[in-house]
Amino acid sequence: MDSATYIAIASIITAGLTIAIGSVGPALGEGRAVATALTSVAQQPDAAATITRTLFVGLAMIESVAIYCFVVSMILIFANPFWNSAVAAAAAGH
Amino acid sequence: MDSATYIAIASIITAGLTIAIGSVGPALGEGRAVATALTSVAQQPDAAATITRTLFVGLAMIESVAIYCFVVSMILIFANPFWNSAVAAAAAGH
Amino acid sequence: MDSATYIAIASIITAGLTIAIGSVGPALGEGRAVATALTSVAQQPDAAATITRTLFVGLAMIESVAIYCFVVSMILIFANPFWNSAVAAAAAGH
Amino acid sequence: MDSATYIAIASIITAGLTIAIGSVGPALGEGRAVATALTSVAQQPDAAATITRTLFVGLAMIESVAIYCFVVSMILIFANPFWNSAVAAAAAGH
Amino acid sequence: MDSATYIAIASIITAGLTIAIGSVGPALGEGRAVATALTSVAQQPDAAATITRTLFVGLAMIESVAIYCFVVSMILIFANPFWNSAVAAAAAGH
Amino acid sequence: MDSATYIAIASIITAGLTIAIGSVGPALGEGRAVATALTSVAQQPDAAATITRTLFVGLAMIESVAIYCFVVSMILIFANPFWNSAVAAAAAGH
Amino acid sequence: MDSATYIAIASIITAGLTIAIGSVGPALGEGRAVATALTSVAQQPDAAATITRTLFVGLAMIESVAIYCFVVSMILIFANPFWNSAVAAAAAGH
Amino acid sequence: MDSATYIAIASIITAGLTIAIGSVGPALGEGRAVATALTSVAQQPDAAATITRTLFVGLAMIESVAIYCFVVSMILIFANPFWNSAVAAAAAGH
Amino acid sequence: MDSATYIAIASIITAGLTIAIGSVGPALGEGRAVATALTSVAQQPDAAATITRTLFVGLAMIESVAIYCFVVSMILIFANPFWNSAVAAAAAGH
Amino acid sequence: MDSATYIAIASIITAGLTIAIGSVGPALGEGRAVATALTSVAQQPDAAATITRTLFVGLAMIESVAIYCFVVSMILIFANPFWNSAVAAAAAGH
Amino acid sequence: MDSATYIAIASIITAGLTIAIGSVGPALGEGRAVATALTSVAQQPDAAATITRTLFVGLAMIESVAIYCFVVSMILIFANPFWNSAVAAAAAGH
Amino acid sequence: MDSATYIAIASIITAGLTIAIGSVGPALGEGRAVATALTSVAQQPDAAATITRTLFVGLAMIESVAIYCFVVSMILIFANPFWNSAVAAAAAGH
Amino acid sequence: MDSATYIAIASIITAGLTIAIGSVGPALGEGRAVATALTSVAQQPDAAATITRTLFVGLAMIESVAIYCFVVSMILIFANPFWNSAVAAAAAGH
Amino acid sequence: MDSATYIAIASIITAGLTIAIGSVGPALGEGRAVATALTSVAQQPDAAATITRTLFVGLAMIESVAIYCFVVSMILIFANPFWNSAVAAAAAGH
Incomplete structure (x- = not known):
């Protein structure tokens, strides 16, 4: 088994x-945010616009954390510099 | 056992x-969101339309996290670049 | 023990x-959703139709996460591309 | 020890x-659903029919997750394609 | 140590x-269901018949999950196809 | 060390x-059931007969889960088919 | 080190x-039952007799789970069939 | 290192x-029982005699679980049949 | 490294x-008991004598569990029969 | 496998x-902050401006912790001094 | 590496x-006791003397558990009989 | 693999x-602090200035703990004395 | 690697x-104590002197547990008797 | 790999x-303290001075625990006596 395989x-x-692992936190956090948004809308329907807007900003912030994980995951699969280096070394007759 | 097998x-x-692992968080988060949606509808039936709409947006956000995991899982099974590389290497008489 | 056995x-x-593992989250999430649906129906019987409809949509969303896991599990048993590849290699006199 | 034994x-x-593991989630989820059903019936006896019907639909959804696990467990014991393949290979004088 | 021993x-x-492991969930779930049943009976003695009937249906559903585990456990001890196969192989002069 | 020792x-x-492990769940579940039974009796002494009867049925259901574990434990010590098979094999001059 | 030592x-x-491990569940369960018994007696001193009687039955049920563990523990130390078998084998010039 | 040392x-x-490990459960359970006893006495000083008596019976039940552990611990140190057997074997010129 | 060192x-x-490990449970249990004692005294200063007396009995019971652990710990350090036996064996020119 | 591969x-x-791991805390913390922001807006719509502003400052503080993790993760992938050193050493005919 | 080093x-x-490990329980227990003491003093300033006295007795009991751990820790470092024995053996030309 | 690689x-x-790991605690702590700040502002808008100022001081204290971790992390990557020492030793023809 | 290195x-x-590990308990305990102190002062400003004094005594008790850990940590680094002994042995030409 | 590398x-x-690890407890404890400080200020703005002062003393106490950890961490990196001793030994031609 060569280096590229280990990598x-x-x-x-x-x-x-x-x-x-990175999906656990955001999913729970978003679930909590959505849940209280629904409670708040039911309690104060007149403020629905403000609540919904604040909710979306908050969800975007939380989602961004999940997206960090997704980005790292995609980088590791499709743009992995260590893998590229190992493949290049193997192609160079290492 | 060759490299392809390990991969x-x-x-x-x-x-x-x-x-x-990626299903735990979204399932719990969605369960919470749905639960409070039901409580809110029961408490304020007049706001059912707003609540339902907010709920669906929220569920879509949470579901997206589960879908990230499903996408990575499918990529690893059916479009795995490392596996393709190993199979190509083996076919090339590695 | 050959490669196919390891796979x-x-x-x-x-x-x-x-x-x-994938059944823990959905089961708990659905249990919570059903539980609050029952509480809500008991609290506001007039909104039973809306509550039930929202509950079913929510359960479908949560169940979908469990189904992702079931699909991956079935793929691994009955439509495993790695196993097919290993069996084909073994049949080819690998 | 041959391959069939490992499998x-x-x-x-x-x-x-x-x-x-798959029994933990459904059992807890069903326990919660049944518990709130009982509370709801005690609180609103007139809605017992609706509550019971909703409860049974919910329990069926939750039980389905446990049944997924039971099905996979039975498949692994009595209809395991990998085991069949290994036994066939052994019978073929592997 | 031969294959049969490992199995x-x-x-x-x-x-x-x-x-x-399979007894933890059902026991906790049933405990919760029984507990709320008792609270409900104390709160609404007139609905005792409905509550008790719903409780028994619910306990049966939860108990079924424990019975799945017990069935698998008994199958593994007394009707294990892998063990039968290994014993048959040993008897055949494997 | 021969096979019988490993078994x-x-x-x-x-x-x-x-x-x-199997005692944790039932003990906690029974403790919860007994606790609410006591609360219920204190709250509604007139329903003591119904509460006590429901409690005993519930405790029997929960205890049954513990007894499943005890039965499996006793089977493994005193009626273990694998041990009997290994002892018979050793006696047969294996 | 011979077989008897391993056993x-x-x-x-x-x-x-x-x-x-088996003491954790019963101790917590009994603690909970006793605690609510005390609360109930303080809340409804007239029902002390019923509460105490129900408590003792419940404690006996919970204690039985701990006793299962104690029995298995004692059997393993003082009436262990596997140890007896190993000692007999050693005495027979194994 | 001989067998006696391993034992x-x-x-x-x-x-x-x-x-x-066996001290965790009883200590927490007793702490809970004592705590509610104090609350109950403060709430209903007239029932102090009944509460105290019920508390002592309950503490004795919980303490018995800790004593099971202590007994097993002492047996293992001072009356260990396996150790005695190993020492006797060593003395017999094993 | 001889046997005595391992022991x-x-x-x-x-x-x-x-x-x-044995200090975790008693410390938490005592903390809870003391905490409720303080609450109870503040709520019912007239019953301070009864509360304090009950508290001390309860603390003694909980402390006894910690003392079991301390006794076993001290026995293992200063009166360890296995160590004495190993030292005696070493002194006897084992 | 050379040093660079291990690194x-x-x-x-x-x-x-x-x-x-670094996404769990921030996601949960932000979820909590957003949730209470929504509750607060629903409770006091007049203070929505102050609440939203405070929320954004707080989210920025929490997000900064996630960004620390993302920065370290990116440094390790794209600006890793140890990897650069190892690659330089390998290029220098180490 | 000789025996003394292992010890x-x-x-x-x-x-x-x-x-x-031994500091976790006492610190949490004392934190809880102090917390309720402060609540109680705020609620019933007239009973501050009794509360403070009871608090100090309780803290002493909880601290004693931490001191058991500290004593064992100090004994292991500065008065370790096994270390003394090993050093003496080494000095005796073991 | 030389020493520098291990380091x-x-x-x-x-x-x-x-x-x-160091991000979990601060993120949760800050989330809690921000959450109660929002609740407090909604409850007492007149004290918003004091609340916000206290919040910022508190966030700074909590953030400082995260910064300790970030500092240690940066030191280990960019100013690691052990790595410098190993590199110097390697350069010196170790 | 010699003995001193292992030590x-x-x-x-x-x-x-x-x-x-030793910082977790005290930090949480002190956080709880300070938190309730603040609540108590806000609820009963007249008793601030008594509350603050009791708080400081309690914090000192809890801090003492953290200091035990810090002392042991410092002893192990700067006044370690085992290290001193190993260094002395090495200096003596061991 | 020499001793210095292991150290x-x-x-x-x-x-x-x-x-x-040492940052988890203080961060959570400080978060709790700050949170209740904010609640208290909102509830009793007149006592803001006392609350803030008590908060700062408490934060200092909690922060001190985190600083113990930071000090030990810095000592291990920059003033490690064992490392200095190993380096001195290596320089002395060990």
Whole structure:
């Protein structure tokens, strides 16, 4: 088994775990934010516009954390500099 | 056991764990959001339209996190660049 | 023990754990949603139709997460591309 | 120890753990749903019919998650394609 | 140590852990259901018949999950197809 | 160390852990049921007969889960088919 | 180190862990039951007789789970069939 | 290192862990019982006699679980049948 | 490294962990008991004598569990029968 | 496998885990902050401007913690001084 | 590496972990006791003397558990009988 | 693999985990602080100035803990004295 | 690697973990105590003197537990008797 | 790999984990203290001076625990006596 294989395996496992673990927090946080938004709308329907707008800004902030994880996961699969380096080395007759 | 086998095993295990772990957060978050939506509708039936609309937007945001995990899981099974590279290397008489 | 056996073992273990771990979140989330639906119906029987309809949409969203896991589990058992590749290689006199 | 034995061991352990871990979520979720159903009936006896009907639909949804696990567990014990393949290979004088 | 022994050990450990882990969820879920049933009866004695009937249906649903685990555990001890296969192989002069 | 010893060790450890882990859930569930029964009796002494009867049925259901574990534990110690098979094999001059 | 020693070590460790882990659930459950009994007596002193009687029945049920663990622990130390078998085998000039 | 040493080490570690783990549940349970006893006495000083008597019976039940652990721990240190057997064997010129 | 050293190491580690783990439960339990005692005194200063007396009895019961752990810890350090036996054996020119 | 490969693997795994674990806290914290912001707006719509402004400052503070993790993760992938050093050493004919 | 070194390492690690783990429970318990003391004083300033006195007795009891851990930790570092024995053996030309 | 590589790997892993684990506490703490700030502003808009000022001081204190972790993480990556020492040793023809 | 190195490594790791783990409990306990102190002062400003004095005594008690850990940590780094002994042995030409 | 390298690795890992784990407790404790300070100011604006002063004293106490961890972490990186000793030994031609 050559170096590239080790790097491939590490990349696969890390890419999956990154988005898997990274989805727990945002999903729970968004669930909480949405839940209180619904409670608030039911309690004060007149403020629905303000509540909805604040909710969307907040969801965007929380989603951004999940997107960080997704970005790292995608980088590890499709734009992995270590893998590129290993493949280049192998192609150069390392 | 050649390199491709190691990569296949890592891909199988990671694909399963990614969607498995990644389903915990969204499921709990959606459950919470749906639960408060129901409470809110029961408390303020007149705002049902606003509540339902906000709920669906929120569920879509939370579901998107689960879909990130599902996408990574599918990529690892059906469009795995490392596996393709290993298979190509093996076919090239590596 | 040849490559196919390793892949088979990894597939078996992953298929089971995927649906096992993946059932925890949806089951708890659905339990919560159903529970509040019942509370809401008891509190506001007049809104039962709206509540039930919202509940079913929500349950479908949550169930979809469990179904992702079930799909990955079934793919790993019955339509595993890595296993097919290993069996084909073995049949080709690898 | 031949390949079939390894697959048998993995299948045994996975089949047990799948249904064991997979029973935690549904059991807790159903317990919660039944509990609130009882509270709701006590609070609003007139809505007992609606509550009971909604409860049964909800329990069926939650039970379905446990049944996914049971199905995978049974497949691994009695209709395991990997085991069949290994036994066939052994019978073929592997 | 031959193959049958490995399978026997795996079956023993899995059978015990399956029913052990699988008993946690149902026991807690049933405890919760019974607890709220008692609260509900105390709060609304007139609805005792409905509450008790709903409780028994719910307990049966929850108990079914525990019985899945017990069934798998018994199958692994007394009707284990892998063990039968290994014993048959040993008897055939494997 | 022969096969029978391995099976004996696995049986000892599993028998103990089965009843140990399996006692957590039922004990907590029964504690909760008894606790609410006491609260309910104090709140509605007139319904003591109904409450007590419902409590005993519920405790029996929960206790049944603990008894499943105890049965498996006893089977592993005193009626273990794998151990009997190994002892018979050893006696047959294996 | 002969077989009997391995069995002795497994029995010692399992006996201790069985009663140790098995004491957590019953102790917490009994603590909860006693606690609510005290609250109930303080709230409704007239029902003290009924409460105390129900408490003792409940404690007996919970204690029975702890006693299952204690019985298994004692069996493993003083009436262990596997140890007896190993000692007999050693005495027979194994 | 002879057999007796292994048994001694297992006995030491198990004896300590048994009482250590086994003390968590009873201590928490007793803390809860005492706490509610104090609340109840403060709420209903006239029932102090009944409360105190019920408390002592309950504490005795909970303490009994801790004493099971202490007994097993002491047996493992001072009356360990496996250790006695090993020492006797060593003395007999094993 | 001779037998006595192994026994010494096991005794050191176990002695420390026993009192360390064993201190968690009693400390939390006593903290809870003291806390409710203070609340109760503030709520019903007239019953301070009864509350304080009940508190001290309860603290003694909880402390006894911590003392069991301390006793086992001290026995393992200063009156360890296995260590004495090993030292005696070493002195006897084992 | 040379030094650079080890460093690459460590960098990949660490980069993924850093952002994955580091996303849990901020996501939950932001979810909580957004949730109470919505509740507060619904309760006091007149203070919406102050609440929103305070919320954004707070979200920025919390997001900064997630960004620390993202920065470290990016540094490890794209500006890793250890990797650069290893690559330079390899290029220098190490 | 001689016996004394192993004993030294075990003593160092155990001494640190004993006080580290042993500090969690008492610190939380004391925090809870102090917290309720402050609440009680604020609620009933006239009973401040009784509350403070009861608090100090309770803190002493809880602190005693932490001191058990500190004592064992100090004994392991400065008065370790196993270390003394090993040093004496080494000095005696072991 | 030389010493510098080991130190590099340890530095990479530790740098990532330090900021990852170290971000959980501050993020949750800040989330809580911001959340109550919002509640307080909504409840007492007149005290918004005092609340905001106190909030910022508190956030700074909590953020300082996260910054400790970030500083240690940066030191380990860019100003690691052990790495510098190893590189110097390697350059000196170690 | 000589004995002194092993002792140094054990001392370094233990010193860090001791203060790290040992800081969790006191920090949470002090946070709780300070929090209730603030609530109490706000509720009863007239008793601020008594509350503050009681708070400081309580904080000192809780801080003492953290200081135990810090002392053990410092002893392990700067006044470690085992390290001194190992260094002396090495200096003596061990 | 020489002794100094092992000590360097242990120091790096411990330094990072010490401040990482050690930041969880203080951050949560400070978050709680700040949160209640804000609630208290909103509830009793007149006592803002006293509350703020008490808050700062409390934050200082909690921060001190985090600083203990930071100090130990810095000592391990920049003033590590074991590292200095190892470097001196290596310089002395060990």
